[in-house]
Amino acid sequence: MQGPALPAESTVHFVLDLALRIGEVQMASGAGASDVTATIIAVAGAYGMPHCEVDVIFTSITVTCQRGVDLPPVTAVRVVRSRGLDYTRxxxxxxxxxxxxxxxxxxxxAHAELDRITNAPHxxxxxxxxxxxxxxxxxxxxLIGGDALVAVSAALITxxxxRVGRLLNRRALPFFFQQAVGGALATGCAVAIVGSGxxxxxxxxxxxVxxxxxxxxxxxxxVSLVQDAITGYNVTxxxxxxxxSLMTAGLIAGVVLALNIGVKLGLPSVPAVQLSSSLLRLxxxxxxxAAAAACFALASYATPRSVVVAGIAGGVGAAGFSALVLAGIGQTTASAVxxxxxxxxxxxxxxxxxxxxLVIAVxxxxxxxxxxxxxxxxxELAVERRYTGLSTLMVATSVALALAAGVVLGEYLAQPVRHGLGRLERRLSGPRLAGPLRPTRRRLE
Incomplete structure (x- = not known):
């Protein structure tokens, strides 16, 4: 018995290119390998190619379309050359x-529409x-305890x-050094502002800082790192x-360099004391x-609707974290919850x-x-020369991983709820007759 006939070979190549380009956009935006794989398989299956194998690694995507025992498989590869956040795209x-x-x-x-999306400006x-x-x-x-003057100073430094990072990126400077420059500027400018009086x-x-x-x-x-590790995409x-790790190491190197230079020049170096929370500041x-999350969504070119939802998510997360810390729960556990x-x-x-x-989560x-x-x-490591800084750095690492793991866990817990709501909605709406698709005007929102 034979299965359904596949499209012509030229169509197979065309569909694979379409699916790969869609997967490239998702990978460049930080989507997990499992989401990219599921999307490519769904797109290929929608155009009559149900038997496809997808291999996603960090820098490339490979798709193979199986055409039975009589014909050789068709394989296509797409390299993810650049990464950048554009949540509207x-x-x-x-x-x-x-x-x-x-x-x-x-x-x-679909191919023509994808061309318009990927070639459109931010x-x-x-x-x-x-x-x-x-x-x-x-x-x-x-959020962490500063007043209006500190907030304005932090905004100017950032x-x-x-802008300096933008200039260095145009010069194709590796991101490790861009992070190092950013960390040095953040620390050096803050210390210089305070030292200037x-x-x-x-x-x-x-x-x-x-x-x-x-x-x-x-x-x-x-988030993508933890999601890929949990879902079994170990290479990615x-x-x-x-x-x-490399970009974080660049950031650490820049901060430590600026701190050491500040100490040599006699600039003020006040210990970074954990600021206490209070119910009045909640x-x-x-x-x-909420403002921080909404601003990050804007910086990532999100749609206006996404900016509003991201702001609500950031506000809920900050309120929940602060309330848990006030209740005596540790920073790592509060972050995960x-x-x-x-x-x-x-x-x-x-x-x-x-x-x-991904937009709401990140x-x-x-x-x-x-x-x-x-x-x-x-x-603690650079100025005070105390090895307790290593344990504090491990706490920071555990908090970052707890945040990412919590987001991934929350998305998995939401899947049955989302599917149940979808079935309930279809049941309440009843059968609907299929009609012609009305043309819609393409909008970047």
């Missing part, structure tokens, strides 16, 4: 995938992203770091571990977490709002990244 691609899997668009029309100008990063740093500074003597560089470090950490794919997870911390709530909520509402779950956990803990660890 990711949302449009995922909407295109839903249209493809519902058999509402031909392969040629929805916001680059300077707007710089302002968004600055706003994120200001919000994080308030804007400078982003412009700000009151009671203000320390701790909060400013921690806010800038949080912004520099926000671009690292912690290993590649992400190397990338995250509403302010909630608002700051808050991230699980964010991942669960994002997994449940993302499909209803047509927002990629933006929601960004305000909780351990920038202050990392700075405290580096200060």
């Amino acid at each position: 990711l949302a449009l691609v995922e909407r295109l995938v839903r249209t493809i899997t519902r058999n509402r668009v031909t392969a040629h029309d 929805p916001y100008p680059r300077w707007f992203a710089t302002l968004a990063y600055a706003g994120m740093a200001a919000a994080v500074a308030v 804007a400078l770091i982003d 412009v700000l009151p003597s009671s203000i320390t560089p701790t909060t400013m 921690a806010a800038a470090i949080t912004v520099l950490l926000s671009g690292l794919s912690f 997870a290993a590649g992400r571990i190397v990338e995250v 509403p302010l911390q909630t608002a700051a977490g 808050a991230a699980t709530v964010i991942g669960f909520a994002g997994g449940v509402i993302s499909r209803r709002l047509a927002i990629p779950p 933006c929601g956990m960004v305000p909780l990244l351990p920038g202050l803990t990392i700075y405290r660890a580096l200060f």
Whole structure:
């Protein structure tokens, strides 16, 4: 007995190219290997190619279409050459995938639409992203205990770091050195501002540096790293571990270099003391977490709807984390619980709002990244010369992994709930007659 006939060989090549390009956009945006694999298989199956094998590693995607025992398989490879956050592009691609899997668009029309999506400019100008990063740093500074002057200083430092990083990126400087320059600028500028006497003597560089470090950490794919490791994509997870470790090492090197130079020059170097939380600051911390998440979504070119939802997720995460810390729960456990709530909520509402779950998860956990803990660890190592900095650095690592693991766990817990809601919605809506698809105007929102 023979199975369904496959399309012509030229069509097979065309569909594989379409599926690979969709997978490339997802990988470049930080999606997990399991999500990329499922998307490619779904796109290929929608166009009559149900027997495909997909191999995703950190830098390339390979797809093989099996054509039975009489014909050789067709294999196509796509290399992921560049990575960058553009959540509007990711949302449009995922909407295109839903249209493809519902058999509402031909392969040629889908290919043309994908060309328009990938070649479209960012929805916001680059300077707007710089302002968004600055706003994120200001919000994080308030979240961890800074006042208005500290928030403004953190915003100015972060804007400078982003513009310098943009210039270095144009020069094709490796990201390790870009992170090192960013860490050195964050620490050096904060120490110089405090040492200049412009700000009151009671203000320390701790909060400013921690806010800038949080912004520099926000671009690292912690969620995808943990997701790939949990789902069995070990090669891809290993590649992400190397990338995250190398970029974090560059950040550490820059901060330590600036701290040592500051000590040699006699500039003020105040220990990074963990700021205490209070019940009175909980509403302010909630608002700051929401602002930080929304600003990161804007800096990542998210749609307006995604920005609002990301802000709500960030506020909920910051409120939950702060409340758990006030209740006496440790930082790592509180981070894991808050991230699980964010991942669960994002997994449940993302499909209803047509927002990629990755956007809600990543933006929601960004305000909780351990920038202050990392700075405290580096200060203990570089200035105080105490080995306790190693244990503090391990705490920061455990917090980052707890955040990522919590988000992944929340998304997995949301899957049965999402499927149940989908079945209930179909049951309540009843059967509907298929009609012609109405043309829609393409929008970047």
